[in-house]
Amino acid sequence: MPKHIHKIYKQPTEGKSKYMWKCTDCAWFVHAGLEYVIVGKQVYCWNCDDIFQMDERALSQIKPMCFDCSMTAVQVPIVEPVNETEEAQKERERIANMLKNLK
Ligand SMILES: [Zn+2]
Numbered sequence: 001m002p003k004h005i006h007k008i009y010k011q012p013t014e015g016k017s018k019y020m021w022k023c024t025d026c027a028w029f030v031h032a033g034l035e036y037v038i039v040g041k042q043v044y045c046w047n048c049d050d051i052f053q054m055d056e057r058a059l060s061q062i063k064p065m066c067f068d069c070s071m072t073a074v075q076v077p078i079v080e081p082v083n084e085t086e087e088a089q090k091e092r093e094r095i096a097n098m099l100k101n102l103k
């Protein structure tokens with residue numbers, strides 16, 4: 001069986017941590033604040049489905065993308081989750097602005 005590669009995203013949560021990292025395909029999860037265990041991991045890009053290595057840059061994204069896709073991310077709107085909390089919405093806008101500044 002080939003090694004499982006996580007496709008990870010930030011799942012908004014109740015409470016003060018605001019979100020946690022989850023994988024779309026398995027039970028893997030990491031709490032907010034423990035991102036150091038994710039950096040260096042191989043994950044799928046949400047835009048092109050290539051495998052890339054998580055880095056500090058990708059941690060800021062709700063749905064992490066590889067370097068190339070992040071550079072063009074302004075053309076790839078982050079999908080708005082249903083039932084988004086006000087805090088999650090602010091965080092998404094903050095990230096969108098950050099990505100714009102990267103350009
Ligand atoms: Zn997984």
Ligand SMILES: [Zn+2]
Binds near residue numbers: 070
């Ligand atoms: Zn990509």
